[in-house]
Amino acid sequence: MRLVWVELCKLLRLPSARAGVALGLLCAPAIAAVSAPSERSAAVDVAFLELMFGVIGAILLGVVAVSSEYRDDGEEAASTRQIVASLTAVPSRMRFLAAKAVALALTVGTTALLATAIMLTLLAGTGENLGPGVVGRGVGLIVYWVLTALIAYGMTLLTRNGIVPLVVLLLNSSVVSFTYLLSRVVPAANYFPDLAGPHMFLRDSPSGVEIGPVTGGLVMLGWTIAFLAVGAYRFQRSDA
Amino acid sequence: MRQGLIRLHCGVIEIENVSKRRGRVTVLDGVSFVARPGRVTGFIGPNGAGKSSTLRILLGLDHAQEGRALVDGSPFTALRRPLTCVGAVLDGSGAHRSRTGRAHLRWVAASNGLSRRRVEEVIELAGLESAAGKHVRGYSLGMGRRLGLAAALLGDPGVLVLDEPFNGLDAGGVRWVRDLVRTRARAGGTVLLSSHLMSELAEIVDDVVVISGGRIAARGTLDDVTGGHGSLEDAYFALTSS
Numbered sequence: 001m002r003l004v005w006v007e008l009c010k011l012l013r014l015p016s017a018r019a020g021v022a023l024g025l026l027c028a029p030a031i032a033a034v035s036a037p038s039e040r041s042a043a044v045d046v047a048f049l050e051l052m053f054g055v056i057g058a059i060l061l062g063v064v065a066v067s068s069e070y071r072d073d074g075e076e077a078a079s080t081r082q083i084v085a086s087l088t089a090v091p092s093r094m095r096f097l098a099a100k101a102v103a104l105a106l107t108v109g110t111t112a113l114l115a116t117a118i119m120l121t122l123l124a125g126t127g128e129n130l131g132p133g134v135v136g137r138g139v140g141l142i143v144y145w146v147l148t149a150l151i152a153y154g155m156t157l158l159t160r161n162g163i164v165p166l167v168v169l170l171l172n173s174s175v176v177s178f179t180y181l182l183s184r185v186v187p188a189a190n191y192f193p194d195l196a197g198p199h200m201f202l203r204d205s206p207s208g209v210e211i212g213p214v215t216g217g218l219v220m221l222g223w224t225i226a227f228l229a230v231g232a233y234r235f236q237r238s239d240a
Numbered sequence: 241m242r243q244g245l246i247r248l249h250c251g252v253i254e255i256e257n258v259s260k261r262r263g264r265v266t267v268l269d270g271v272s273f274v275a276r277p278g279r280v281t282g283f284i285g286p287n288g289a290g291k292s293s294t295l296r297i298l299l300g301l302d303h304a305q306e307g308r309a310l311v312d313g314s315p316f317t318a319l320r321r322p323l324t325c326v327g328a329v330l331d332g333s334g335a336h337r338s339r340t341g342r343a344h345l346r347w348v349a350a351s352n353g354l355s356r357r358r359v360e361e362v363i364e365l366a367g368l369e370s371a372a373g374k375h376v377r378g379y380s381l382g383m384g385r386r387l388g389l390a391a392a393l394l395g396d397p398g399v400l401v402l403d404e405p406f407n408g409l410d411a412g413g414v415r416w417v418r419d420l421v422r423t424r425a426r427a428g429g430t431v432l433l434s435s436h437l438m439s440e441l442a443e444i445v446d447d448v449v450v451i452s453g454g455r456i457a458a459r460g461t462l463d464d465v466t467g468g469h470g471s472l473e474d475a476y477f478a479l480t481s482s
Binding site for chain 2: 082
Protein backbone atom coordinates (compact mmCIF):
# COMPACT_ATOMS: atom_id res chain seq x y z
CA MET A 1 0.00 0.00 0.00
CA ARG A 2 2.88 2.32 0.89
CA LEU A 3 4.49 1.75 -2.48
CA VAL A 4 1.24 2.42 -4.33
CA TRP A 5 0.97 5.74 -2.51
CA VAL A 6 4.58 6.54 -3.46
CA GLU A 7 3.95 5.75 -7.11
CA LEU A 8 0.77 7.87 -7.05
CA CYS A 9 2.76 10.84 -5.70
CA LYS A 10 5.51 10.31 -8.27
CA LEU A 11 3.03 10.12 -11.16
CA LEU A 12 0.72 12.96 -10.23
CA ARG A 13 3.54 15.43 -9.65
CA LEU A 14 4.61 15.17 -13.28
CA PRO A 15 3.22 17.90 -15.55
CA SER A 16 2.76 15.41 -18.41
CA ALA A 17 0.72 13.10 -16.20
CA ARG A 18 -1.46 15.99 -15.07
CA ALA A 19 -1.97 16.83 -18.74
CA GLY A 20 -3.13 13.22 -19.23
CA VAL A 21 -5.72 13.59 -16.48
CA ALA A 22 -6.90 16.93 -17.90
CA LEU A 23 -7.09 15.47 -21.41
CA GLY A 24 -9.13 12.54 -20.14
CA LEU A 25 -11.56 14.82 -18.32
CA LEU A 26 -11.96 17.48 -20.99
CA CYS A 27 -11.75 15.52 -24.24
CA ALA A 28 -15.34 14.24 -24.36
CA PRO A 29 -17.05 17.50 -23.31
CA ALA A 30 -14.88 19.39 -25.82
CA ILE A 31 -15.84 17.11 -28.70
CA ALA A 32 -19.48 17.32 -27.65
CA ALA A 33 -19.31 21.10 -27.58
CA VAL A 34 -17.95 21.46 -31.12
CA SER A 35 -19.93 18.71 -32.85
CA ALA A 36 -23.49 19.10 -34.06
CA PRO A 37 -26.19 16.96 -32.39
CA SER A 38 -26.68 13.77 -34.32
CA GLU A 39 -30.12 13.03 -35.75
CA ARG A 40 -29.56 9.36 -36.25
CA SER A 41 -28.11 8.13 -32.99
CA ALA A 42 -29.42 8.40 -29.45
CA ALA A 43 -27.66 11.16 -27.50
CA VAL A 44 -26.36 8.70 -24.92
CA ASP A 45 -24.72 6.58 -27.63
CA VAL A 46 -22.99 9.66 -29.02
CA ALA A 47 -21.81 10.57 -25.51
CA PHE A 48 -20.16 7.16 -25.07
CA LEU A 49 -18.52 7.47 -28.48
CA GLU A 50 -17.11 10.87 -27.45
CA LEU A 51 -15.98 9.46 -24.11
CA MET A 52 -14.08 6.77 -26.00
CA PHE A 53 -11.73 9.40 -27.38
CA GLY A 54 -10.81 10.53 -23.87
CA VAL A 55 -8.74 7.34 -23.75
CA ILE A 56 -5.84 9.37 -25.18
CA GLY A 57 -5.45 10.79 -21.66
CA ALA A 58 -5.19 7.23 -20.33
CA ILE A 59 -2.58 6.38 -22.98
CA LEU A 60 -0.50 9.41 -22.03
CA LEU A 61 -0.62 8.39 -18.36
CA GLY A 62 0.37 4.80 -19.11
CA VAL A 63 3.33 5.87 -21.23
CA VAL A 64 4.56 8.61 -18.89
CA ALA A 65 4.43 6.32 -15.85
CA VAL A 66 7.31 4.38 -17.41
CA SER A 67 9.09 6.83 -19.70
CA SER A 68 9.55 9.34 -16.84
CA GLU A 69 11.70 6.71 -15.10
CA TYR A 70 14.09 6.58 -18.04
CA ARG A 71 14.26 10.23 -18.96
CA ASP A 72 17.92 11.19 -19.43
CA ASP A 73 18.81 14.86 -19.72
CA GLY A 74 22.46 14.35 -20.62
CA GLU A 75 25.75 14.50 -18.76
CA GLU A 76 25.59 18.15 -17.77
CA ALA A 77 22.17 17.94 -16.14
CA ALA A 78 21.54 17.61 -12.42
CA SER A 79 18.53 15.43 -13.19
CA THR A 80 19.39 11.83 -14.07
CA ARG A 81 17.43 8.68 -14.78
CA GLN A 82 14.91 8.22 -12.01
CA ILE A 83 14.91 4.42 -12.37
CA VAL A 84 18.21 4.34 -10.47
CA ALA A 85 16.65 6.13 -7.49
CA SER A 86 13.51 3.99 -7.76
CA LEU A 87 15.31 0.65 -7.73
CA THR A 88 17.79 1.59 -5.02
CA ALA A 89 14.80 2.57 -2.85
CA VAL A 90 12.65 -0.41 -3.89
CA PRO A 91 14.97 -3.15 -5.19
CA SER A 92 12.26 -5.76 -5.78
CA ARG A 93 11.39 -5.10 -9.40
CA MET A 94 8.10 -6.97 -9.33
CA ARG A 95 6.85 -5.06 -6.26
CA PHE A 96 7.89 -1.83 -7.94
CA LEU A 97 6.10 -2.71 -11.20
CA ALA A 98 2.96 -3.91 -9.41
CA ALA A 99 2.74 -0.76 -7.27
CA LYS A 100 3.15 1.39 -10.36
CA ALA A 101 0.48 -0.55 -12.25
CA VAL A 102 -1.99 -0.20 -9.37
CA ALA A 103 -1.25 3.55 -9.06
CA LEU A 104 -1.78 3.95 -12.80
CA ALA A 105 -5.04 1.97 -12.74
CA LEU A 106 -6.33 4.05 -9.80
CA THR A 107 -5.48 7.34 -11.53
CA VAL A 108 -6.98 6.34 -14.86
CA GLY A 109 -10.01 4.67 -13.28
CA THR A 110 -10.80 7.78 -11.23
CA THR A 111 -10.34 10.03 -14.26
CA ALA A 112 -12.64 7.80 -16.36
CA LEU A 113 -15.25 7.74 -13.60
CA LEU A 114 -15.25 11.54 -13.35
CA ALA A 115 -15.34 12.02 -17.13
CA THR A 116 -18.28 9.64 -17.47
CA ALA A 117 -20.11 11.25 -14.57
CA ILE A 118 -19.62 14.71 -16.07
CA MET A 119 -20.88 13.69 -19.51
CA LEU A 120 -23.89 11.76 -18.25
CA THR A 121 -24.82 14.51 -15.78
CA LEU A 122 -24.71 17.09 -18.56
CA LEU A 123 -26.84 14.79 -20.70
CA ALA A 124 -29.36 14.10 -17.94
CA GLY A 125 -29.55 17.87 -17.36
CA THR A 126 -30.93 18.34 -20.88
CA GLY A 127 -33.73 15.92 -20.05
CA GLU A 128 -32.26 13.14 -22.15
CA ASN A 129 -33.17 9.56 -21.31
CA LEU A 130 -29.97 7.69 -20.47
CA GLY A 131 -31.60 4.37 -21.26
CA PRO A 132 -31.33 1.00 -19.53
CA GLY A 133 -27.94 -0.43 -18.71
CA VAL A 134 -26.22 2.93 -18.54
CA VAL A 135 -24.34 1.97 -15.36
CA GLY A 136 -23.00 -1.16 -17.00
CA ARG A 137 -21.86 0.85 -20.01
CA GLY A 138 -20.18 3.36 -17.71
CA VAL A 139 -18.30 0.55 -15.96
CA GLY A 140 -17.35 -0.81 -19.37
CA LEU A 141 -15.89 2.55 -20.37
CA ILE A 142 -13.85 2.78 -17.17
CA VAL A 143 -12.50 -0.74 -17.71
CA TYR A 144 -11.65 0.17 -21.32
CA TRP A 145 -9.62 3.21 -20.23
CA VAL A 146 -7.81 1.32 -17.46
CA LEU A 147 -6.90 -1.61 -19.71
CA THR A 148 -5.74 0.72 -22.48
CA ALA A 149 -3.49 2.55 -19.98
CA LEU A 150 -2.06 -0.79 -18.83
CA ILE A 151 -1.38 -1.83 -22.44
CA ALA A 152 0.47 1.48 -22.97
CA TYR A 153 2.36 0.78 -19.72
CA GLY A 154 3.39 -2.71 -20.85
CA MET A 155 4.39 -1.43 -24.27
CA THR A 156 6.58 1.33 -22.80
CA LEU A 157 8.29 -1.20 -20.53
CA LEU A 158 9.50 -2.78 -23.77
CA THR A 159 10.62 0.43 -25.47
CA ARG A 160 11.56 2.51 -22.35
CA ASN A 161 11.32 5.58 -24.52
CA GLY A 162 7.82 7.04 -24.66
CA ILE A 163 7.81 8.30 -28.21
CA VAL A 164 7.10 5.09 -30.13
CA PRO A 165 4.20 3.89 -27.96
CA LEU A 166 2.76 7.41 -27.81
CA VAL A 167 2.83 7.84 -31.57
CA VAL A 168 1.47 4.37 -32.33
CA LEU A 169 -1.29 4.42 -29.71
CA LEU A 170 -2.36 8.05 -30.06
CA LEU A 171 -2.48 7.98 -33.87
CA ASN A 172 -4.36 4.73 -33.80
CA SER A 173 -6.98 5.97 -31.37
CA SER A 174 -7.44 9.46 -32.78
CA VAL A 175 -6.31 10.21 -36.35
CA VAL A 176 -6.07 7.02 -38.37
CA SER A 177 -7.10 3.74 -36.82
CA PHE A 178 -4.81 1.19 -38.43
CA THR A 179 -6.52 -1.62 -36.60
CA TYR A 180 -9.91 -0.43 -37.91
CA LEU A 181 -8.62 -0.28 -41.49
CA LEU A 182 -7.18 -3.74 -41.10
CA SER A 183 -10.47 -5.02 -39.75
CA ARG A 184 -12.15 -4.04 -43.03
CA VAL A 185 -9.90 -6.54 -44.79
CA VAL A 186 -9.27 -9.19 -42.14
CA PRO A 187 -12.27 -9.85 -39.88
CA ALA A 188 -10.01 -11.29 -37.15
CA ALA A 189 -8.60 -7.79 -36.66
CA ASN A 190 -11.82 -6.99 -34.81
CA TYR A 191 -10.23 -8.79 -31.91
CA PHE A 192 -7.48 -6.19 -31.54
CA PRO A 193 -7.81 -4.66 -28.05
CA ASP A 194 -8.88 -1.21 -29.23
CA LEU A 195 -11.67 -2.68 -31.40
CA ALA A 196 -12.86 -5.46 -29.08
CA GLY A 197 -12.80 -3.30 -25.94
CA PRO A 198 -15.32 -0.64 -26.99
CA HIS A 199 -18.01 -3.31 -27.28
CA MET A 200 -18.14 -2.98 -23.50
CA PHE A 201 -19.96 0.35 -23.85
CA LEU A 202 -20.84 0.98 -27.53
CA ARG A 203 -24.18 -0.40 -28.69
CA ASP A 204 -23.84 -0.57 -32.45
CA SER A 205 -20.43 -1.72 -33.58
CA PRO A 206 -18.80 0.40 -36.27
CA SER A 207 -17.35 -2.67 -37.97
CA GLY A 208 -20.55 -4.65 -38.05
CA VAL A 209 -18.98 -7.64 -36.29
CA GLU A 210 -21.01 -8.57 -33.23
CA ILE A 211 -18.98 -9.04 -30.05
CA GLY A 212 -20.80 -9.07 -26.71
CA PRO A 213 -19.74 -6.63 -23.94
CA VAL A 214 -18.34 -9.39 -21.74
CA THR A 215 -16.53 -11.08 -24.62
CA GLY A 216 -15.08 -7.73 -25.72
CA GLY A 217 -13.87 -7.07 -22.18
CA LEU A 218 -12.30 -10.53 -21.84
CA VAL A 219 -10.53 -10.22 -25.21
CA MET A 220 -9.09 -6.88 -24.16
CA LEU A 221 -8.10 -8.26 -20.75
CA GLY A 222 -6.21 -11.05 -22.51
CA TRP A 223 -4.27 -8.52 -24.58
CA THR A 224 -3.53 -6.47 -21.48
CA ILE A 225 -2.19 -9.46 -19.57
CA ALA A 226 -0.02 -10.38 -22.56
CA PHE A 227 1.47 -6.88 -22.85
CA LEU A 228 2.07 -6.66 -19.09
CA ALA A 229 3.69 -10.10 -19.00
CA VAL A 230 6.07 -9.36 -21.85
CA GLY A 231 6.89 -5.89 -20.44
CA ALA A 232 7.48 -7.25 -16.94
CA TYR A 233 9.67 -10.07 -18.28
CA ARG A 234 11.84 -7.58 -20.13
CA PHE A 235 12.01 -5.28 -17.08
CA GLN A 236 12.95 -8.12 -14.74
CA ARG A 237 15.63 -9.54 -17.01
CA SER A 238 17.44 -6.51 -18.38
CA ASP A 239 19.87 -4.08 -16.80
CA ALA A 240 18.19 -0.95 -15.47
CA MET B 241 23.18 3.22 21.33
CA ARG B 242 20.97 0.68 19.57
CA GLN B 243 21.53 2.34 16.26
CA GLY B 244 25.27 1.93 16.58
CA LEU B 245 24.80 -1.79 17.03
CA ILE B 246 22.59 -2.03 13.99
CA ARG B 247 25.17 -0.19 11.98
CA LEU B 248 27.88 -2.64 12.86
CA HIS B 249 25.61 -5.44 11.75
CA CYS B 250 24.80 -3.74 8.49
CA GLY B 251 28.11 -3.21 6.94
CA VAL B 252 30.19 -5.75 5.08
CA ILE B 253 30.15 -5.55 1.31
CA GLU B 254 31.37 -8.67 -0.42
CA ILE B 255 31.96 -8.87 -4.14
CA GLU B 256 32.62 -12.51 -5.01
CA ASN B 257 34.04 -13.53 -8.35
CA VAL B 258 31.70 -11.30 -10.36
CA SER B 259 31.85 -11.55 -14.14
CA LYS B 260 29.76 -9.66 -16.62
CA ARG B 261 29.62 -9.66 -20.38
CA ARG B 262 27.69 -7.34 -22.64
CA GLY B 263 27.40 -9.10 -25.93
CA ARG B 264 30.92 -10.26 -26.67
CA VAL B 265 32.59 -7.63 -24.52
CA THR B 266 33.77 -8.76 -21.11
CA VAL B 267 33.05 -5.90 -18.75
CA LEU B 268 34.06 -7.63 -15.51
CA ASP B 269 36.21 -10.70 -15.16
CA GLY B 270 36.20 -12.46 -11.79
CA VAL B 271 36.06 -9.33 -9.64
CA SER B 272 36.36 -10.01 -5.90
CA PHE B 273 36.91 -7.70 -2.95
CA VAL B 274 35.52 -6.82 0.45
CA ALA B 275 34.66 -3.43 1.95
CA ARG B 276 34.58 -3.48 5.75
CA PRO B 277 32.83 -1.44 8.44
CA GLY B 278 34.78 1.40 9.99
CA ARG B 279 36.86 1.83 6.85
CA VAL B 280 36.76 3.91 3.70
CA THR B 281 37.41 1.72 0.69
CA GLY B 282 38.55 3.49 -2.46
CA PHE B 283 37.65 1.76 -5.70
CA ILE B 284 39.91 3.21 -8.33
CA GLY B 285 40.62 2.70 -11.99
CA PRO B 286 40.52 4.46 -15.33
CA ASN B 287 37.24 5.36 -17.01
CA GLY B 288 35.60 2.25 -18.44
CA ALA B 289 37.56 -0.10 -16.16
CA GLY B 290 34.36 -1.51 -14.65
CA LYS B 291 33.89 0.57 -11.49
CA SER B 292 30.32 1.66 -12.23
CA SER B 293 29.34 -1.78 -13.53
CA THR B 294 30.52 -3.36 -10.29
CA LEU B 295 28.58 -0.88 -8.17
CA ARG B 296 25.47 -1.29 -10.35
CA ILE B 297 25.65 -5.06 -9.88
CA LEU B 298 26.06 -4.58 -6.13
CA LEU B 299 22.84 -2.54 -6.10
CA GLY B 300 20.93 -4.99 -8.29
CA LEU B 301 20.61 -2.55 -11.19
CA ASP B 302 22.65 -4.72 -13.55
CA HIS B 303 22.80 -8.50 -13.66
CA ALA B 304 26.05 -10.43 -13.50
CA GLN B 305 26.49 -13.66 -15.42
CA GLU B 306 28.63 -15.11 -12.67
CA GLY B 307 29.45 -14.48 -9.04
CA ARG B 308 27.51 -12.54 -6.44
CA ALA B 309 27.52 -9.25 -4.63
CA LEU B 310 26.35 -9.24 -1.02
CA VAL B 311 25.62 -6.80 1.77
CA ASP B 312 25.92 -8.59 5.08
CA GLY B 313 25.55 -11.91 3.38
CA SER B 314 22.43 -11.18 1.39
CA PRO B 315 21.86 -9.61 -2.01
CA PHE B 316 20.81 -5.94 -1.98
CA THR B 317 17.60 -6.85 -3.81
CA ALA B 318 16.48 -8.94 -0.81
CA LEU B 319 16.44 -5.90 1.53
CA ARG B 320 12.95 -4.67 2.41
CA ARG B 321 13.90 -1.15 3.54
CA PRO B 322 17.26 -0.82 1.79
CA LEU B 323 17.75 2.87 2.55
CA THR B 324 18.19 2.11 6.24
CA CYS B 325 21.08 -0.19 5.36
CA VAL B 326 22.68 1.11 2.16
CA GLY B 327 22.77 4.69 0.87
CA ALA B 328 23.95 4.98 -2.72
CA VAL B 329 24.67 7.68 -5.26
CA LEU B 330 25.26 6.46 -8.80
CA ASP B 331 25.47 8.84 -11.76
CA GLY B 332 23.78 11.85 -10.24
CA SER B 333 20.64 12.60 -8.28
CA GLY B 334 18.15 10.20 -9.85
CA ALA B 335 15.63 13.03 -9.61
CA HIS B 336 13.21 13.84 -12.44
CA ARG B 337 13.70 17.36 -13.79
CA SER B 338 10.09 18.38 -13.18
CA ARG B 339 10.20 17.70 -9.45
CA THR B 340 11.49 19.92 -6.71
CA GLY B 341 14.39 18.57 -4.68
CA ARG B 342 12.08 18.29 -1.66
CA ALA B 343 9.41 16.36 -3.62
CA HIS B 344 12.09 13.95 -4.81
CA LEU B 345 13.36 13.35 -1.27
CA ARG B 346 9.81 12.95 0.01
CA TRP B 347 8.90 10.10 -2.31
CA VAL B 348 12.22 8.38 -1.69
CA ALA B 349 11.67 8.70 2.07
CA ALA B 350 8.06 7.48 1.86
CA SER B 351 9.09 4.38 -0.09
CA ASN B 352 11.12 3.25 2.92
CA GLY B 353 8.72 4.46 5.59
CA LEU B 354 10.93 7.40 6.59
CA SER B 355 9.47 10.61 7.94
CA ARG B 356 9.14 14.05 6.38
CA ARG B 357 11.06 15.41 9.32
CA ARG B 358 14.02 13.33 8.22
CA VAL B 359 13.67 14.86 4.74
CA GLU B 360 14.12 18.32 6.24
CA GLU B 361 17.11 17.09 8.24
CA VAL B 362 18.98 15.79 5.18
CA ILE B 363 18.14 18.95 3.23
CA GLU B 364 19.92 20.89 5.97
CA LEU B 365 22.74 18.36 6.14
CA ALA B 366 23.37 18.69 2.40
CA GLY B 367 23.12 22.49 2.44
CA LEU B 368 20.13 22.49 0.11
CA GLU B 369 17.83 24.73 2.17
CA SER B 370 17.48 27.40 -0.49
CA ALA B 371 17.31 24.97 -3.43
CA ALA B 372 14.92 22.37 -2.00
CA GLY B 373 11.82 24.21 -3.20
CA LYS B 374 13.08 24.63 -6.75
CA HIS B 375 12.74 22.29 -9.73
CA VAL B 376 15.71 20.01 -10.30
CA ARG B 377 16.02 21.18 -13.93
CA GLY B 378 17.37 24.46 -12.51
CA TYR B 379 20.05 22.77 -10.39
CA SER B 380 23.77 22.87 -11.12
CA LEU B 381 25.65 19.60 -11.37
CA GLY B 382 26.99 20.14 -7.86
CA MET B 383 23.51 20.73 -6.43
CA GLY B 384 22.38 17.53 -8.16
CA ARG B 385 25.22 15.70 -6.40
CA ARG B 386 24.20 17.14 -3.06
CA LEU B 387 20.61 16.07 -3.68
CA GLY B 388 21.77 12.54 -4.47
CA LEU B 389 23.80 12.44 -1.25
CA ALA B 390 20.87 13.82 0.74
CA ALA B 391 18.72 10.93 -0.54
CA ALA B 392 21.47 8.44 0.30
CA LEU B 393 21.57 9.73 3.89
CA LEU B 394 17.78 9.59 4.41
CA GLY B 395 17.81 6.22 6.18
CA ASP B 396 21.01 6.95 8.14
CA PRO B 397 22.51 3.80 6.60
CA GLY B 398 25.53 1.87 7.81
CA VAL B 399 26.82 1.54 4.26
CA LEU B 400 27.50 4.31 1.75
CA VAL B 401 28.20 3.50 -1.90
CA LEU B 402 29.31 6.51 -3.90
CA ASP B 403 30.22 6.43 -7.59
CA GLU B 404 32.58 9.29 -8.50
CA PRO B 405 31.23 11.45 -5.65
CA PHE B 406 33.48 14.42 -6.40
CA ASN B 407 32.38 14.94 -10.00
CA GLY B 408 30.84 18.35 -10.51
CA LEU B 409 31.37 19.49 -6.92
CA ASP B 410 32.90 22.83 -6.05
CA ALA B 411 35.69 23.13 -3.46
CA GLY B 412 33.19 23.41 -0.62
CA GLY B 413 31.33 20.36 -1.86
CA VAL B 414 34.51 18.28 -2.13
CA ARG B 415 35.39 19.17 1.43
CA TRP B 416 31.89 18.36 2.64
CA VAL B 417 31.97 14.91 1.03
CA ARG B 418 35.43 14.18 2.46
CA ASP B 419 34.32 15.12 5.96
CA LEU B 420 31.13 13.13 5.58
CA VAL B 421 32.95 10.03 4.42
CA ARG B 422 35.51 10.20 7.23
CA THR B 423 32.87 10.85 9.86
CA ARG B 424 30.70 7.95 8.73
CA ALA B 425 33.63 5.53 8.74
CA ARG B 426 34.80 6.70 12.15
CA ALA B 427 31.28 6.04 13.48
CA GLY B 428 31.55 2.43 12.32
CA GLY B 429 30.04 2.78 8.88
CA THR B 430 31.26 1.19 5.67
CA VAL B 431 32.11 3.54 2.82
CA LEU B 432 32.84 2.32 -0.71
CA LEU B 433 33.65 5.07 -3.16
CA SER B 434 34.90 4.99 -6.70
CA SER B 435 37.05 7.57 -8.41
CA HIS B 436 39.46 7.98 -11.28
CA LEU B 437 41.16 10.89 -9.51
CA MET B 438 43.91 9.76 -7.15
CA SER B 439 44.56 13.10 -5.54
CA GLU B 440 41.09 13.15 -4.00
CA LEU B 441 41.37 9.70 -2.52
CA ALA B 442 44.84 9.43 -1.03
CA GLU B 443 43.91 11.45 2.03
CA ILE B 444 40.63 9.75 2.90
CA VAL B 445 40.86 6.04 2.08
CA ASP B 446 41.94 3.24 4.38
CA ASP B 447 41.74 0.45 1.85
CA VAL B 448 42.23 0.52 -1.90
CA VAL B 449 40.91 -1.69 -4.68
CA VAL B 450 42.43 -1.03 -8.10
CA ILE B 451 40.53 -2.21 -11.16
CA SER B 452 41.78 -2.17 -14.72
CA GLY B 453 40.18 -3.65 -17.81
CA GLY B 454 37.52 -5.42 -15.75
CA ARG B 455 40.03 -7.23 -13.52
CA ILE B 456 41.26 -6.44 -10.05
CA ALA B 457 44.88 -5.24 -10.34
CA ALA B 458 45.54 -4.79 -6.63
CA ARG B 459 43.73 -4.65 -3.31
CA GLY B 460 44.70 -4.09 0.28
CA THR B 461 45.34 -1.29 2.73
CA LEU B 462 46.58 2.03 1.40
CA ASP B 463 50.08 1.16 2.58
CA ASP B 464 49.96 -2.31 1.02
CA VAL B 465 48.99 -0.96 -2.37
CA THR B 466 51.25 2.08 -2.43
CA GLY B 467 54.18 0.18 -0.91
CA GLY B 468 57.12 0.31 -3.28
CA HIS B 469 55.50 2.87 -5.54
CA GLY B 470 56.07 6.10 -3.65
CA SER B 471 52.50 7.39 -3.79
CA LEU B 472 49.01 6.12 -4.54
CA GLU B 473 49.17 7.93 -7.85
CA ASP B 474 52.40 6.18 -8.85
CA ALA B 475 50.94 2.86 -7.76
CA TYR B 476 47.80 3.54 -9.76
CA PHE B 477 49.66 4.20 -12.98
CA ALA B 478 52.01 1.28 -12.47
CA LEU B 479 49.10 -1.09 -11.81
CA THR B 480 46.69 0.10 -14.47
CA SER B 481 49.09 0.58 -17.37
CA SER B 482 50.35 -2.99 -17.38
